[in-house]
Amino acid sequence: MLFIVGLGLGDEKDVTIKGREAIDSCSKIFLEAYTSILGVGKERLVSDTTDITSEFIIKEAFYGKEIVVADRELVESGCEAILAPAKEERVAFLVVGDPFGATTHMDLYLRAKERGIEVQVVHNASIMNAIGRCGLQLYNFGPAVSIVFFEDNWRPDSFYDKIALNKKNGQHTLCLLDIKVKEVSLANMMKGKMIYEAPRFMSVNRCIEQLLEVEEKRKEGVYGQDTPCIGLARLGHEDQKIVSGTMSELLNVDFGTPLHSFIIPGEMHFIEKDCFDHFRENKQTSS
Amino acid sequence: MLFIVGLGLGDEKDVTIKGREAIDSCSKIFLEAYTSILGVGKERLVSDTTDITSEFIIKEAFYGKEIVVADRELVESGCEAILAPAKEERVAFLVVGDPFGATTHMDLYLRAKERGIEVQVVHNASIMNAIGRCGLQLYNFGPAVSIVFFEDNWRPDSFYDKIALNKKNGQHTLCLLDIKVKEVSLANMMKGKMIYEAPRFMSVNRCIEQLLEVEEKRKEGVYGQDTPCIGLARLGHEDQKIVSGTMSELLNVDFGTPLHSFIIPGEMHFIEKDCFDHFRENKQTSS
Numbered sequence: 001m002l003f004i005v006g007l008g009l010g011d012e013k014d015v016t017i018k019g020r021e022a023i024d025s026c027s028k029i030f031l032e033a034y035t036s037i038l039g040v041g042k043e044r045l046v047s048d049t050t051d052i053t054s055e056f057i058i059k060e061a062f063y064g065k066e067i068v069v070a071d072r073e074l075v076e077s078g079c080e081a082i083l084a085p086a087k088e089e090r091v092a093f094l095v096v097g098d099p100f101g102a103t104t105h106m107d108l109y110l111r112a113k114e115r116g117i118e119v120q121v122v123h124n125a126s127i128m129n130a131i132g133r134c135g136l137q138l139y140n141f142g143p144a145v146s147i148v149f150f151e152d153n154w155r156p157d158s159f160y161d162k163i164a165l166n167k168k169n170g171q172h173t174l175c176l177l178d179i180k181v182k183e184v185s186l187a188n189m190m191k192g193k194m195i196y197e198a199p200r201f202m203s204v205n206r207c208i209e210q211l212l213e214v215e216e217k218r219k220e221g222v223y224g225q226d227t228p229c230i231g232l233a234r235l236g237h238e239d240q241k242i243v244s245g246t247m248s249e250l251l252n253v254d255f256g257t258p259l260h261s262f263i264i265p266g267e268m269h270f271i272e273k274d275c276f277d278h279f280r281e282n283k284q285t286s287s
Numbered sequence: 288m289l290f291i292v293g294l295g296l297g298d299e300k301d302v303t304i305k306g307r308e309a310i311d312s313c314s315k316i317f318l319e320a321y322t323s324i325l326g327v328g329k330e331r332l333v334s335d336t337t338d339i340t341s342e343f344i345i346k347e348a349f350y351g352k353e354i355v356v357a358d359r360e361l362v363e364s365g366c367e368a369i370l371a372p373a374k375e376e377r378v379a380f381l382v383v384g385d386p387f388g389a390t391t392h393m394d395l396y397l398r399a400k401e402r403g404i405e406v407q408v409v410h411n412a413s414i415m416n417a418i419g420r421c422g423l424q425l426y427n428f429g430p431a432v433s434i435v436f437f438e439d440n441w442r443p444d445s446f447y448d449k450i451a452l453n454k455k456n457g458q459h460t461l462c463l464l465d466i467k468v469k470e471v472s473l474a475n476m477m478k479g480k481m482i483y484e485a486p487r488f489m490s491v492n493r494c495i496e497q498l499l500e501v502e503e504k505r506k507e508g509v510y511g512q513d514t515p516c517i518g519l520a521r522l523g524h525e526d527q528k529i530v531s532g533t534m535s536e537l538l539n540v541d542f543g544t545p546l547h548s549f550i551i552p553g554e555m556h557f558i559e560k561d562c563f564d565h566f567r568e569n570k571q572t573s574s
Contacts, residue, residue: 008303009410016411017307018300098412100419106562113565123296123417123523124303125385125410128425132387133408138415139431143458146426165456171430236410275393278400 002086002112004105006098006124009236019122023065026092028085030070032105067094071181079108086117097126125236127261131174134230134242135275136265142171147207147262148178149200157214163264164222170267175211177202177260201258204231208251208262223247223264228276230263231255244279289373289399291392293385293411296523306409310352313379315372317357319392354381358468366395373404384413412523414548418461421517421529422562423552429458434494434549435465436487444501450551451509457554462498464489464547488545491518495538495549510534510551515563517550518542531566 003022008014015023023029070093074081085091099105099121112119132138143166145159159175166173180200188195208229215223223229225248233241233255243253268276290309295301302310310316357380361368372378386392386408399406419425430453432446446462453460467487475482495516502511510516512535520528520542530540555563 006412010305013305013308014303014410016295016301016303018297020304021300098416098419100417100422100425106422106558110561110565121420123301123412123420125293125412126416128419129385129413129416130387130410132385132415133410135387135393138387139433139463142429144426169452169456176426271393274397278397 001090002082002108002117002119003090003092003122004099004109004119005092005094005122006126007094007096008124009097009127009130011237014124014236016122016124019124022120022122023092023094026065026090028089028091029065029067029094030074030082030092031067031094032070032075032096075105075108079111082108083112083115083117086112087115098124098128127176127235127259128174130235131232131261131263133235133240134232134244134263134279136172136230136263136268136272140170140172140266140269140272142166142169142173142266144174144176146176146178147202147210149180149202149206150210150213155210155213157218160214160218160220160222164220167222167264167266172266173264175207175262175264177204177207177262179259202260203258204233204253204255204260204262205251207260208247212247228265230265230276230279232261232263233257234259235261242279244276288377289369289395289404289406290377290379290409291386291396291406292379292381292409293413294381294383295411296384296414296417298524301411301523303409303411306411309407309409310379310381313352313377315376315378316352316354316381317361317369317379318354318381319357319362319383362392362395366398369395370399370402370404373399374402385411385415414463414522414546415461417522418519418548418550420522420527421519421531421550421566423459423517423550423555423559427457427459427553427556427559429453429456429460429553431461431463433463433465434489434497436467436489436493437497437500442497442500444505447501447505447507447509451507454509454551454553459553460551462494462549462551464491464494464549466546489547490545491520491540491542491547491549492538494547495534499534515552517552517563517566519548519550520544521546522548529566531563 003026005015005019005022007019070082082091082093093108095105109119128144129138143162145162147159148156163173180197183197184194185197211223212225226246228244229247229250230242230244231250231253234257239256241255243250243255265272265276290313292302292306292309294306357369369378369380380395382392396406415431416425430449432449434446435443450460467484470484471481472484498510499512502509513533515531516534516537517529517531518537518540521544526543528542530537530542552559552563
């Protein structure tokens with residue numbers, strides 16, 4: 001029996017009662033830890049050198065059971081460690097947000113079903129629906145785009161065309177910002193050293209810088225310094241921050257610790273405009 | 288103090304621990320009851336004559352407190368009944384799904400803020416993110432469309448252009464199906480009789496009939512009998528049902544009790560195709 005349980009966006013109390021009961025009933029618990037991070041006290045995340053695994057101590061204390069952190073290697077290399085015990089025992093696979101939110105875990109689901117393992121899914125909030133919190137209507141969003149960290153020789157800008165298409169159609173665009181966890185630098189990889197870099201989470205400011213760089217290069221006028229936009233940080237957490245303004249205004253707003261998200265609105269209806277103004281006027285107490 | 292709490296999609300155990308604690312701390316509880324319905328035993332919903340309010344008895348038993356059902360009139364007429372006590376007491380406003388899911392409650396939020404009332408939002412799963420359960424990637428969806436019950440003289444088909452645009456862009460379309468709760472017929476309204484009709488929930492079958500009727504009229508070849516599609520019923524409930532197939536195949540599938548949703552996929556990537564096939568082959572045990 002395999003439970004795939006969404007943990008929601010905030011802290012350990014954002015699991016549902018159903019999810020909590022499922023976890024309590026399991027003998028093995030895995031936590032997916034490469035598509036998102038758990039919401040924890042910011043002091044645990046501000047430093048670049050934070051060990052990403054330290055945060056799980058809280059969870060273990062909360063659930064009273066050992067939790068195995070399932071990194072990308074474990075999940076993408078066939079999930080044997082998860083599926084083998086699930087044949088006989090009750091196993092929980094925990095996912096921050098919703099199980100099928102930003103990144104799919106359908107592969108794990110299909111593999112389990114193929115082996116005749118019963119699967120139960122416990123849904124929860126994810127960034128994909130919680131962004132409604134900023135007042136933009138979910139059904140006015142076009143497809144979301146991913147903004148990855150630009151490197152010296154790798155500055156992919158396919159998001160530009162997608163934002164352009166959404167804008168043309170009057171649709172809002174959610175930008176999902178890059179998360180780099182357990183990455184190995186090219187230099188270390190070439191030396192055969194599997195040394196993980198410090199985790200990195202893209203800020204709203206960095207996102208805007210990259211967006212403007214691409215506009216500067218492509219010059220198709222999809223957006224610019226004066227384009228209205230919304231920055232969101234730690235959505236669903238007690239200290240969440242939502243600020244609207246122009247790109248150049250938000251470039252200098254300190255959104256604090258991760259995770260951040262970014263929205264470029266399309267056409268806004270009146271209640272959406274009211275909300276946009278609300279988050280602009282209340283910059284200091286914007287949640 | 289106003290808590291706006293998402294209840295999630297399934298039953299009373301789909302509230303989060305944070306949400307449950309908020310509810311427990313409140314002296315007044317309102318339940319929004321016109322944009323969705325609570326998941327309850329199907330025997331309570333199969334009949335056309337079911338009293339929509341009867342289901343709330345379970346909730347009251349679960350929460351151990353009286354719950355006031357907030358219908359459209361109450362919410363849209365200024366929310367005085369909710370906001371006045373929230374100035375002094377802890378008040379909870381419960382919403383099925385996520386608070387800012389399919390329909391906005393941002394208006395209530397803004398009114399509360401205007402009056403200086405502190406507001407806390409507790410997020411949860413909603414149809415807008417839980418549809419990832421069918422294996423289609425959320426970031427490949429274009430804007431969702433609403434399909435309303437066709438009446439004799441009112442057969443709005445603006446969804447057709449929206450589906451066409453999504454298809455053209457290779458994007459999936461989620462169709463949100465009509466819910467009619469506490470509606471008064473035109474005949475009764477003209478007689479000045481505020482008699483509520485029995486609640487109605489659009490089925491996948493009815494949705495497909497209406498879609499095909501509009502294609503028949505518009506003849507732009509946006510979709511047809513052979514178009515792949517996915518029907519979903521009671522998503523997030525224990526007896527949920529997901530079936531993929533062509534429109535004509537799904538026209539005759541019995542999806543059972545509400546709520547239903549419907550998806551017209553755009554371009555499908557390989558894992559999305561695998562999932563589509565999975566739900567086609569496993570028609571009888573499709574959850």
